[in-house]
Amino acid sequence: MKIGVLIKQVPATDKVRMDEKTGTMVRSEMEAELNPLDMYAVEEAVRIKERLKDVHITAITMGPQSASDAIRDAISIGCDDGYLLTDRRFAGADTWATAYTLSMAIKKVGGFDLILCGERATDGETGQVGPSVGSQMGIPVLTYVSEIVDLTDKHVRVKRAIEGGHEIVEVDLPALISVVKEINDPRIPNLSGKLKAKFAEIGSLDSVSIEADQSKIGLGGSPTKVVKVFYPKLTRSGEIVRSKDPQSSIKALLNFLKSKEII
Amino acid sequence: MSGVWTLAEFREDRINSVSYELLAWGRSLADTLKVELSSVILGCEIKDVESLFDHGSDIVYKVDDKRVEHFLPDTYSNIIFSLVKKYDPQIIIASATTYGRTIMPVLSTKLNTGLTADCTKLEIGDDGTLLQTRPAIGGNVMATIRTQTRLQMATVRPRSKKPISYDKSQRKIIVPEIEDELFKSAYRWIKFERDESTDLPIQEADVVISGGRGMRDEKNFEMLYALAKELNGVVGASRTAVDMGWIPYSHQVGLSGKTVSPHLYMAFGISGAIQHIAGMSSSDIVIAVNTDPDAPIFNVADFGIVGDATEILPELLKALGDKNE
Numbered sequence: 218m219k220i221g222v223l224i225k226q227v228p229a230t231d232k233v234r235m236d237e238k239t240g241t242m243v244r245s246e247m248e249a250e251l252n253p254l255d256m257y258a259v260e261e262a263v264r265i266k267e268r269l270k271d272v273h274i275t276a277i278t279m280g281p282q283s284a285s286d287a288i289r290d291a292i293s294i295g296c297d298d299g300y301l302l303t304d305r306r307f308a309g310a311d312t313w314a315t316a317y318t319l320s321m322a323i324k325k326v327g328g329f330d331l332i333l334c335g336e337r338a339t340d341g342e343t344g345q346v347g348p349s350v351g352s353q354m355g356i357p358v359l360t361y362v363s364e365i366v367d368l369t370d371k372h373v374r375v376k377r378a379i380e381g382g383h384e385i386v387e388v389d390l391p392a393l394i395s396v397v398k399e400i401n402d403p404r405i406p407n408l409s410g411k412l413k414a415k416f417a418e419i420g421s422l423d424s425v426s427i428e429a430d431q432s433k434i435g436l437g438g439s440p441t442k443v444v445k446v447f448y449p450k451l452t453r454s455g456e457i458v459r460s461k462d463p464q465s466s467i468k469a470l471l472n473f474l475k476s477k478e479i480i
Numbered sequence: 481m482s483g484v485w486t487l488a489e490f491r492e493d494r495i496n497s498v499s500y501e502l503l504a505w506g507r508s509l510a511d512t513l514k515v516e517l518s519s520v521i522l523g524c525e526i527k528d529v530e531s532l533f534d535h536g537s538d539i540v541y542k543v544d545d546k547r548v549e550h551f552l553p554d555t556y557s558n559i560i561f562s563l564v565k566k567y568d569p570q571i572i573i574a575s576a577t578t579y580g581r582t583i584m585p586v587l588s589t590k591l592n593t594g595l596t597a598d599c600t601k602l603e604i605g606d607d608g609t610l611l612q613t614r615p616a617i618g619g620n621v622m623a624t625i626r627t628q629t630r631l632q633m634a635t636v637r638p639r640s641k642k643p644i645s646y647d648k649s650q651r652k653i654i655v656p657e658i659e660d661e662l663f664k665s666a667y668r669w670i671k672f673e674r675d676e677s678t679d680l681p682i683q684e685a686d687v688v689i690s691g692g693r694g695m696r697d698e699k700n701f702e703m704l705y706a707l708a709k710e711l712n713g714v715v716g717a718s719r720t721a722v723d724m725g726w727i728p729y730s731h732q733v734g735l736s737g738k739t740v741s742p743h744l745y746m747a748f749g750i751s752g753a754i755q756h757i758a759g760m761s762s763s764d765i766v767i768a769v770n771t772d773p774d775a776p777i778f779n780v781a782d783f784g785i786v787g788d789a790t791e792i793l794p795e796l797l798k799a800l801g802d803k804n805e
Contacts, residue, residue: 228617253736312585313594339735340617343597345585348553352589357666358553360582374670378730379578380681381492384550385670398736399729440594444611445624451761457784459773466785467795470767471803473783477765479687479711479744480800 218370220262220274221323222296223334223350224255226287249283251290254335257396260403262333263295265368273297275326279307279318285419293406293414300326304423309436312341316349318434321427323354326420331373332393336361344395351393359392363399482539482567483515487560487574487583488532490523491551492672495531498575498684500643503536505602505636507644509571510538512604516650520563522556524549533649540653541567545663550672551579552665557586559662564591566656569631571610573602576635584635594627596634598739600762610634618735618758638683639741675730679714682731687713687744688763690733691721692756694749694770694789698726703793704748710800716740716760718750734759748789752777769793 229248251259259276266272276291276299278284288299302322310318323329332351337344344360351358363383364376374387378397406414424434432438456473460466474480486506488499503519510517518539519532526544533540543559560583564572572587574580576598588595600622601613610632613624627633682688689708691701704715716733717726733740735755745763750756752768752775760766761780768781769789778784785792 311594312597313588316585316589342616342618344581345588345595345597348582348585349589349595352557352586358582358586361578377578380496380684382672382674384672387668387670388666397729398732440592440629441596441625441627443623444626447622449615449619449622451619451757452779453766453782455766455778455782455784457773457778457781457786459786463787463791463795466787466792467799470783470785470796471799473767477744479765480803 218265218269218272218330219328220265220272221326221329221332222255222258222262222274222276222291223319223332223347224259224276224278224287224291225252225338226250226278226280226284227252227338227340249286251287252335252338252340254337254339254398256294256335256403257398257400258333258335259291259294259296260401261365261396263404264401265331265365266295269368275299275329277319277322277326278302279310279315279322288419289414289417290406292417293410294404295410298417298420300420300422302422302427304434306424306431306435309439310434311439311441312343312345312349313440314434314438316346316353317438318424318427318429319346320350320353321429322422323350325422325427330370330390331368332356332391334393334395336395336397347393347395354393357388357392359386359388359394362394362396365394365400482569483517484510484513484571484573485518485520485569486537487572487580488519488521489575489577489579490521490526491579493525493527495521495528496575496577497643498577498638499532500535501638501641502573502575502636503532503646504641504644506573507536507646509602509604509610513570513608515570518569520560522548522559529653530651533651534645535643536646536649538650538652542653542655543658544655545658547663547665550669551583552667552669553582553586554667555663555665556583557590559658560587561590562658562662563656564631572631572633574635576637580635584633588633591631591633593629593631593633596625596627598637599634600637600640602634602636615739615762618739618755619761620758637739637741682714682716682733682740683738685714685740686742687711687746688716688733688740688742688760689713689746689748690716690718690750690760691726691748691789692718692750693720693724694751695721695726696749696790698724700790700793701726703790703797706797707746707793707800710797711744713742713744716745718753718756747777747781748793750777751775752780
């Protein structure tokens with residue numbers, strides 16, 4: 218079985234801090250990491266490999282040269298190899314153009330039975346690229362998957378975490394699955410994994426090698442455009458009670474709740 | 481040209497309340513553009529279609545069939561695709577629920593059109609195009625986005641607008657004829673397992689009572705459930721509380737969990753890591769209880785108590801109980 222895992226490099230979330238003056242969030246542009254929600258997709262692929270015979274896992278990402286680090290992280294956890302899609306012409310792609318580009322790369326690499334991805338990336342937070350890739354490829358899309366109940370060479374049965382409960386659905390392969398955090402507990406890479414990742418040769422693909430229609434990639438191929446960006450102020454200056462006596466704190470809280478017509 | 485469309489959700493024998501919030505957005509767009517507002521609804525034995533008119537729809541496109549009883553992404557998107565081709569709307573919006581966030585990307589790819597995720601504001605620009613404003617990076621950045629294609633599509637964050645009542649509806653139900661071919665699905669729907677708790681999903685709740693590390697153990701979360709019951713809310717949690725196994729992931733608020741914007745958000749024993757704040761800072765009213773006076777959660781609170789959440793909660797429950805007697 219051939220599994221493809223779609224991953225993204227994002228600005229490191231633990232490096233975010235609050236700008237005291239402006240009350241907005243600031244994050245270092247320099248630090249990047251593998252999207253935390255993609256770790257669950259990588260881990261799930263590795264677990265499938267441990268369970269079934271002859272599983273090969275390929276991680277695929279689109280980004281600048283430095284995004285090859287995300288591929289190395291995926292290999293250190295257990296992916297067999299990876300491809301970095303990098304090309305100046307990919308820059309500025311929205312979710313539609315990104316999904317088109319990834320689907321062309323997947324077709325180029327070829328032969329995947331299962332494609333896994335995370336629920337969404339912690340920077341753009343759209344959650345649209347995974348389902349769009351499946352739709353571009355014309356294969357069934359299973360979103361919000363919290364458990365792979367059954368997987369054979371022919372089909373996959375999953376549990377989807379939806380509002381109010383879990384839904385069980387089955388499709389024939391090939392299929393695309395986006396997973397939620399509930400699905401597993403990702404492992405920490407061990408030393409041999411890190412060494413393997415360090416020396417792994419990472420495949421490189423560009424818009425020409427994936428035979429992309431140049432009018433459908435990057436900023437120019439994106440149907441949506443950002444027209445304005447602004448930074449909302451998050452801080453509030455509320456009343457903070459520092460009483461030793463819980464009763465007086467509670468009294469102040471009840472008064473506050475009453476003033477807001479909550480009780 | 482048939483105006484603005486909203487995708488209503490019919491599940492478990494009822495129309496989901498987010499469908500009405502969506503109509504409130506749709507109504508303001510349709511009124512500005514002076515076009516009709518429609519709802520598209522798929523399901524089996526659909527009830528209460530009239531309520532869609534009461535909340536803003538002029539027209540309802542209804543596909544009531546056993547074969548669309550459950551959400552099948554291919555069948556649903558094929559059917560809606562055929563309706564779009566036939567009736568030609570200029571804007572389609574859906575709620576950013578698991579339904580909307582699955583059907584819309586699949587549909588927009590088929591339609592070759594742009595899609596903006598999880599918008600908190602929609603308006604019509606001077607040139608008549610849809611301006612879609614959405615938070616990214618956990619509310620750090622707000623971006624306003626315009627779609628270049630004639631058909632413009634967006635998902636809208638639940639609770640970003642209150643439902644309206646509407647009495648000018650044409651109350652027109654269209655039951656389109658759908659070819660059998662379109663009902664075919666690659667999906668085999670097996671079953672739905674309802675969660676034991678009857679709580680609303682945290683993104684749809686008016687009141688969210690959250691607990692973090694300062695709650696110390698799972699047992700103490702019972703006090704949060706009691707308070708949530710008292711205030712008609714649901715229980716949320718920080719990542720720590722979820723990682724400790726005190727509460728399932730579906731309750732996690734923050735960058736790697738859910739984003740909530742309730743009327744009231746109460747944080748008990750949550751220090752307020754920036755990742756948590758990203759998931760709740762758009763709440764109307766924020767109340768925080770934490771032992772550390774320098775905890776960042778107090779920076780985003782409208783009211784705070786410096787104290788131990790596990791000591792404050794029993795007293796608060798008692799005081800609320802006394803009040804009711």
